[in-house]
Amino acid sequence: xxxxxxxxxxxxxxxxxxxxxxxxxxxxxxxxxxxxxxxxxxxxxxxxxxxxxxxxxxxxxxxxxxxxxxxxxxxxxxxxxxxxxxxxxxxxxxxxxxxxxxxxxxxxxx
Amino acid sequence: xxxxxxxxxxxxxxxxxxxxxxxxxxxxxxxxxxxxxxxxxxxxxxxxxxxxxxxxxxxxxxxxxxxxxxxxxxxxxxxxxxxxxxxxxxxxxxxxxxxxxxxxxxxxxxxxxxxxx
Numbered sequence: 265x266x267x268x269x270x271x272x273x274x275x276x277x278x279x280x281x282x283x284x285x286x287x288x289x290x291x292x293x294x295x296x297x298x299x300x301x302x303x304x305x306x307x308x309x310x311x312x313x314x315x316x317x318x319x320x321x322x323x324x325x326x327x328x329x330x331x332x333x334x335x336x337x338x339x340x341x342x343x344x345x346x347x348x349x350x351x352x353x354x355x356x357x358x359x360x361x362x363x364x365x366x367x368x369x370x371x372x373x374x
Numbered sequence: 375x376x377x378x379x380x381x382x383x384x385x386x387x388x389x390x391x392x393x394x395x396x397x398x399x400x401x402x403x404x405x406x407x408x409x410x411x412x413x414x415x416x417x418x419x420x421x422x423x424x425x426x427x428x429x430x431x432x433x434x435x436x437x438x439x440x441x442x443x444x445x446x447x448x449x450x451x452x453x454x455x456x457x458x459x460x461x462x463x464x465x466x467x468x469x470x471x472x473x474x475x476x477x478x479x480x481x482x483x484x485x486x487x488x489x490x491x
Contacts, residue, residue, distance in 0.1 A: 265436055267418065300477025302419075309483060310411075310419065315475030353419050357476045361433040363409075363421040 268293065268354055268366035275372040276344045284369045286337040286354035292364055294335035298357035301330055301339045305350045313352075314339060341371070349373040376400040376480045378470050383485030390460050394485050396453040396470030401480060404448040407473035410455045412466040413484070420466075424473060425453070460489045 269287040276282040286293065286301075293299055299317045302310035312321050314330035317337065327342045337356070341348050354366035378401075382394040396408075409424040423434035425444045432444050443456040453470050468485050471478035 296476075298476035300475065302477065309469060309481035310471075310478070311481075312474065312477045312479045315477040315479075319475060321474070321479060355419075355421070355477065362435055363424075363476075365411075365419040365421060368418045 265358065265360075265362060265364055268356060268364055270352075270354060270366040270369045272367070273370045273372065275374055276341075277374045278344055278346065280344050281340060281342045282344060282371060283338050283340045284352055284354075284371070286339070286356075286366045288335050288337070288356055288364070290335060292335075292356040292358035293332065293337050295359060296357045297332065299330065299332055299337040300355050301328075302353045302355070303348075303350045304353065310353065344373050346373050376472075378472070378480055378482035380468065380470055380482040380485035383468065383487050385488050385490060386460055388461055388489055388491050390489070392457045392460065392487060394455040394457065394468055394470075394487070396455075396482055398451040398453065398472075401472060403451040408444075408446065408453045409471050409473055409478060410442075410444060410453075411469045411471055411478070411481075412464075413469070414463075414466045422455070422468075457487065460487075462489050462491060465489045 274282045301314040304310045317332045318330040377399045379397045410422040425432045441459045445454045470482045472480040
């Protein structure tokens with residue numbers, strides 16, 4: 265049950281796109297299409313942005329998109345806006361009826 | 375408006391116990407899987423476990439099995455986390471959250487648990 269691997273940081277200018285990777289194994293990301301992404305601003309609770317790899321909950325802008333290939337999932341934020349500056353965490357359902365989170369990525373809007 | 379509110383956090387010595395509560399409103403609590411997630415200071419998120427809507431099954435991450443217990447009372451829309459044999463590295467903000475699409479769509483504001491020696 266090791267944490268999924270994310271890059272510590274990512275950045276982009278307003279209007280640009282940024283993509284965050286989430287590397288797992290054949291026991292979690294690669295085994296199920298049950299990857300989710302959460303956004304967390306400082307001092308706040310996480311917010312669900314993507315679930316089941318690529319689905320967006322109601323109210324989440326379509327600038328946020330998710331995908332998966334093999335054991336790696338990705339979150340892309342297109343048309344970066346200042347309010348997108350936050351920490352982002354992936355998570356995956358895993359063998360044994362458990363969940364594992366990623367290490368987190370701090371996105372900076374330059 | 376859906377709301378989850380945790381309570382019961384505080385200071386405890388190593389080896390001690392604490393019980394966290396999570397009061398739910400505005401959600402179909404009795405139909406929902408519910409989870410506990412923690413976040414250590416300045417660090418990432420860790421899923422601790424979840425409980426089936428009827429309370430008949432629970433699942434835990436290996437690091438807390440045998441020490442933490444999740445329970446619920448659907449009659450009063452409440453979720454609980456019993457923390458036993460606490461260690462310094464259990465110091466964290468503990469969140470309750472509703473399972474949705476193998477993610478979590480509603481989160482509480484968090485309860486801080488500090489284990490000090």
